[in-house]
Amino acid sequence: CELGPTMVIYPEGVWYTYSSEADIDEILARHVLGGELVDRLLLEPGQTRPRRTDPPRLTLKVADVSLTAPAVKRFVLRSPDGSDLPAYLAGAHIDLFTESGLRRSYSLVGDSADRGQYVLGVRREEDSRGGSSWVFDQLSTNSEVTASVPRNSFALAADATMHTLIAGGIGITPILAMGHELKARSEDYHLHYCTPSEVETPFLEEVRSVFGPRVTFHHDGGDPAKGLDVQALLAESVPGQHIYVCGPASLVESTRLHSSHWPEAAFHSELFAVEPVIDEPPNEAFDVFLSRQKITLSVPTERSILEVVRDAGVVVETSCEDGLCSCCRTRLLGGEADHRDHVLSSAEKLANESIMICVSRATNGETLILDL
The missing domain is CATH 3.40.50.80 (Nucleotide-binding domain of ferredoxin-NADP reductase (FNR) module)
Known part of the structure; x- marks a missing residue:
């Protein structure tokens, strides 16, 4: 039970643990479709508790840059040694890491069947927070950039006609x-x-x-x-x-x-961006219990769970911090959340199994138990 949800892939008999739909998508895309192991989610013999692992990073080389519309550039990224890149399904995105430490998400534009390259389209935003301006000004042919593996919160429905x-x-x-x-x-x-x-x-x-x-x-x-x-x-x-x-x-x-x-x-x-919320109800203070750390933290009205968790020295992957990208998605082990993100479906919010800790909070009187 301590391992949470698990998955086994036959006929190989490979066992995985996962905590989000993005993990499932990665297992399906990379193992089932691509034939490669997803090392960070593998279960080891005798393992009884999930382990916290550093997410994988990719070093990519810019193979081509072209202008596809005013203020919009097309970037082709490849592995420096020409090897296949991790598989993905349409609707996925990757995160690029800037030299200043920013992390920004960009959708994959190309054909997911082409394992040799990732294609991005990036628009220079007038009010850029450093992401699009850095991509435009710093990335050129032969530049190298660090990226995440693909994640998907916008996949095609399998049952659609x-x-x-x-x-x-x-x-x-x-x-x-x-x-x-x-x-x-x-x-x-x-x-x-x-x-x-x-x-x-x-x-x-x-x-x-x-x-x-x-x-x-x-x-x-x-x-x-x-x-x-x-x-x-x-x-x-x-x-x-x-x-x-x-x-x-x-x-x-x-x-x-x-x-x-x-x-x-x-x-x-x-x-890709959110509009300011008008007449948003006032926040209430609440507590979160970090199950791996065995500590309880108080989240005041003016701060997010993410900010409080960071101050406690717990490292959490983040990107947009607006509830758009699913990067900070955290497994919710107990308590009822007030889901304010733009990623989870209504069914997922009702299931109450995960939370975007950058924007979501607890419902009144609830203490949230997080897998952190």
Whole structure:
């Protein structure tokens, strides 16, 4: 019981432990599909408790850099020795680590069947917190960069009979990877791609090549009201059809609103930034118990679990710290959480088995027990 959930892969009889869907995706992609062991999640003979391990890191070399739209660059990353890279499924992302210690997530754009390279699309943000500006200014052909292995919080639904894809601007990055995968599977799909104009459309030629007649471009001249009519597109709930949206928060929320009469499990989204929350209820102070450390910490109203845990000297992997990337996802062993992230599905929040400690808190009167 102390090991928590485990998985065994037959016919090899290889045992794994895992604590998140991202771990499961990694096992399926790297072991089942790629034929390689996921060392960090392996169970050893006689092991009775999960062990804390340093997450794997990749050293990647920039093979090519090109401009795919104004302020958007396409980066091709490869292993320095030309070996295959860890496998991934469409919708995945990797984190890049900057020289100043920042960690930033970028979606994988290319064909997941190509194990020789990772392709990223990065937009220089005017209000960059150091990630996109560093990528633009510091990474060039032959540069080396440290990255995480791929993780996925935005995967294609296995049970869908039709995939409706909606992308806004740089939000095309995970959607384009989905197009590669759906085309290879010969599944039914269609992309609605929203940008201000043709010249401001990232990956335009690649989108045309991958999607062909299965794409509709919506150029709005900078006024979203003149672009895609989301309400009309999603007016009728179609059994078996799933919706995937990535782009500005306004597009994601509009799609969420106008698909509210669809089955909840049919809606999938990924955000790159969050809008300020208006009229957010006041925080309450609460306690967390760190099961591995055997200590109880108090989380005051003005601080996050992550900040308090850091101050206690416990190292936790983080990236966005806005509840968007799943990097700080932590197994929840007890207590009811107030989930405020944008990663977990409603079903996952209801299951209450994990928590994004950068933004989520405890419900009133609860003490959270964390696998830390």
